[in-house]
Amino acid sequence: MEFILILFLHFLGDYAFQPTWIKKNKIKKHFYFILHILIYSVTLYIGLPLIVLFLQIFSGLPMVEFLTTYELTAIHNWNFDLFLYILLGHLLVDIWTHRLSKYFHNKFLSNGNTRWENLSFSIEGLDQFLHILHIFILYNVIFL
Numbered sequence: 001m002e003f004i005l006i007l008f009l010h011f012l013g014d015y016a017f018q019p020t021w022i023k024k025n026k027i028k029k030h031f032y033f034i035l036h037i038l039i040y041s042v043t044l045y046i047g048l049p050l051i052v053l054f055l056q057i058f059s060g061l062p063m064v065e066f067l068t069t070y071e072l073t074a075i076h077n078w079n080f081d082l083f084l085y086i087l088l089g090h091l092l093v094d095i096w097t098h099r100l101s102k103y104f105h106n107k108f109l110s111n112g113n114t115r116w117e118n119l120s121f122s123i124e125g126l127d128q129f130l131h132i133l134h135i136f137i138l139y140n141v142i143f144l
Contacts, residue, residue, distance in 0.1 A: 003135075006044075006139055007132070012043055013047075014090075017039050027101075033094070040090050041090060044086045045086060089134040097126060101120065104120075
């Protein structure tokens with residue numbers, strides 16, 4: 001349940017809360033790319049404690065007992081390190097997949113090859129796989 005809620009936060013931060021003007025420009029200009037990363041990171045940083053609150057309300061346990069039972073130390077000791085982990089993880093994945101995307105885009109389109117569209121979906125899939133792996137690690141730090 002917790003993992004699905006964190007994935008939902010990922011969807012909100014990576015897609016739903018990103019205005020169109022950021023989506024269009026994040027590959028072209030660093031300012032928009034950094035804005036994309038900040039929106040994503042703030043979404044998860046604010047959303048994770050809300051998930052804990054949501055789980056606590058529906059568990060019926062008092063907050064102290066809930067935190068002790070589930071050993072949610074990363075949330076209980078909420079700090080800037082967690083924000084940096086979220087931010088840097090998303091940043092590194094996006095930098096790498098954007099560079100990979102640009103490389104193949106230039107390689108195939110400069111030769112007039114139409115295979116770029118299929119490869120583009122594969123790179124987007126790789127990007128999301130790496131984000132989900134990052135989220136899985138985050139989930140294990142917080143909830144396990």
